[in-house]
Amino acid sequence: MAKILLVDDDQALATVFQTALKNAGFQTVVAYDGKSGLAKAKSEKPDIILLDQVLPDIEGSEVLKTLKSDPDTKKIVVSMLSNFGQDQLIKGAINAGAADYILKYQVEPQDVVSKAKSLLKEK
């Protein structure tokens, strides 16, 4: 069973995505800030990380850079998950090694499940 780590400070949205992913057969772990997201990426060894850009302590793009520079976590597939879709942010994330950039408000929970499935196939 593939494991997904959701890093999102918005508890409501995290619960929605978590419920959809669980019901699609994924194992899920949630972190509500950047620091615990980084810690859980190491301890839980997820297959995929869905990472919010707006976090209370560390920006998602910074978390991404840290993940990609750590030998323990650099191979984990990371997709950004954000309410902001400025080109600058998307380009920055892709350049920093994000596999995808999901705009939260444009997707249904099922779309996040489909994205997660296709990211697993690409792995």
Added chain:
Amino acid sequence: MNLQILLNLPVILPSLAAICLGVAALGLFIEEQKLKKERVSKKDFETISIHEQIAQNVLENLADGIIMIDGVNELPFVNASAKKILRIKANKPKLADIVNSLPPTFDLKKMVEQTLTENKALEEQEIKLEEKTLKVNLAPIILRHSGDERSEESRISLVCLVIKDVTFDNSLSIVKDDFVNMMIHELRAPITAVKGASKILVTNKKLSREEREKMLTLIHDQSKRILDQISSLLDLAKIQASKFTIQKTPSDIKKLIEQVVEVFSVQAKNKKIELLAKIDKSVPKEVMLDPIRIGQVLNNLISNSVKFTQEKGKITVSAQLIQSGTKKLTVSVADTGIGIPKEQQGELFSKFYQIDSGKNAGEIKNHVAGTGLGLFISKQIIDAHGGIITLDSEPGKGTTITFSIPI
């Protein structure tokens, strides 16, 4: 001596009145230049200059910088604002002083020539001068003697430079953009959650009873969050229109605190945060305050603490009665969260303020949900109760926000 001024002045001065006065003053400037050439007696000059001196004073005191260049070798007219904006120290600056005060990339002489050759205003340019942003306009001004309008010799060509310091305007527009971005986030997030939760309920028939209840509760709570955001915007409008009022009634503050703490207990538990209410015995059963508004303050403060406190942290909401002089109810929300840097603490209660973790100017700011209007509105509520709200925070250690209101 009577000069008729014919103008070719595009709309570049800040107002029509300024243009008229500027033109009159310009007449004086030209007059001075002509006087030098024609060796007219000082007495004659004084008789024509009285009302024009008034105009020159106006031009001198305009907020925008005005520079008039009469050919490249003459002493230009430079008003006080232009000297201030360009940091020119010379009392009677020469053209070289102006050129030197501008960035090297701004070729003033070439632009003056171009303006005169093309005989039309150049496109407005934005230039950076150290930390300042300036908007610069160049336009030609053609003047002729009366009775001799067609003669080329009597024609005087000038270039008028209008320099506007737009540093503040630009920063204001950044603040507005930030506010719009923040509101987009604040409304989009709960609406996306409601949309997602309802979609799961509709499409997923295999949901457990527990999950179904979780989704329904979430829809309810997030709808309330949307309404709260809209209420905040309405409060802001009321504050701006000075129509913000409170209605004090005898209220059970202990119950109020416990209710708000209860609302956040699930969120705190999810983050493994210990959330406690400590009500001192000194707090009376009933306190005169606006329960809805004070509830709003508690809601804002606790919500921020939950947001900014990392896993396994602690949030303590305490209340006590202080009996020195007037009786005061003091309530504080203390967390072990990420804290606020010293340099940002002073601005925390101002409108739209959010901690900015963007490092470079122009970088998209990291908007942290929930702190935009909340603290500003909280301060207005406490002010309306005649109380004070203070902050004590240390980065990495935590934040305590305390409000006390006379009762």
